[in-house]
Amino acid sequence: DPVSAYGGIIALNRVVDTDCAKAIKECFYEVIIAPEFSPEAREILSAKVNLRLFVVARGDAGKSPSSWALKSIDGGYLVQEVDGGTTPVSEWDVVTDLRPSTEDFIALDFAWRVVKHVKSNAIVVTDQSATLGVGAGQMNRVGSAKLALDQAGDKAKGAYLASDAFFPFPDSIEAAAKVGIRAIVQPGGSIHDPAVIEAANRLKIIMVFTHRRHFQH
Incomplete structure (x- = not known):
């Protein structure tokens, strides 16, 4: 979906290498998130104006900071359990x-x-x-x-x-x-x-x- 992807965010669960960086460079994105960027990939992507690169350790990805979700409403909050899993x-x-x-x-x-x-x-x-x-x-x-x-x-x-x-x-x-x-x-x-x-x-x-x-x- 190249229309929705324009100006979007890409998140990966593996190292961004040269080939991946070249493919990403072909379109406009705001943020790339990955556990690691190779030096070559970092150089390629750093040439893009206003593109931000975030490194997230594999062990941290997907961790929920709390078992509760809070939603603000006028005069207070709604508190509910986080939907933390899927049915096997x-x-x-x-x-x-x-x-x-x-x-x-x-x-x-x-x-x-x-x-x-x-x-x-x-x-x-x-x-x-x-x-x-x-x-x-x-x-x-x-x-x-x-x-x-x-x-x-x-x-x-x-x-x-x-x-x-x-x-x-x-x-x-x-x-x-x-x-x-x-x-x-x-x-x-x-x-x-x-x-x-x-x-x-x-x-x-x-x-x-x-x-x-x-x-x-």
């Missing part, structure tokens, strides 16, 4: 007639990890290693689904979709089927789960329930 694949339930392969589970696990970090209502479309589309912050789930699917474009065919909370109706499943989504991961828990599962079966889409929602506001 071993605890998921396959709810459709079609069952995921090992490769499907890998891709769905990746999608489930990504959607945790997206503002609700959140839908993401991914392959096994990259995010293809993001629908965030919409007032209804099908709106987020349509945004993510539209952003993924032709890459949505055979891809995977994750939802941070349950689908209240089959409309998002029907939208996913139109572009060829292969499998869906979601928490489940709606009173309309049977209708959603029926739609997935009818439209030949794999669906799994995690029984845990992320729902970030």
Whole structure:
């Protein structure tokens, strides 16, 4: 997504080498975060005006400073537990007639990890290693689904979709089927789960329930 990437931030979990630095240099970014920059990479990137480089030790990445999240409101704060993890694949339930392969589970696990970090209502479309589309912050789930699917474009065919909370109706499943989504991961828990599962079966889409929602506001 070169449009959204313009003026953005890149975070890496490995050393930035010369080839990586040359690729980054081709577009305008504000910040690069990595555990280390090679001397050559540092020289290449330092030539970019207003580009800031941050080194974050591998051991520090992903650590939460607290188990509580605070949100300020007029007259006080809302305090809630941090959404600190994801549900292991071993605890998921396959709810459709079609069952995921090992490769499907890998891709769905990746999608489930990504959607945790997206503002609700959140839908993401991914392959096994990259995010293809993001629908965030919409007032209804099908709106987020349509945004993510539209952003993924032709890459949505055979891809995977994750939802941070349950689908209240089959409309998002029907939208996913139109572009060829292969499998869906979601928490489940709606009173309309049977209708959603029926739609997935009818439209030949794999669906799994995690029984845990992320729902970030």
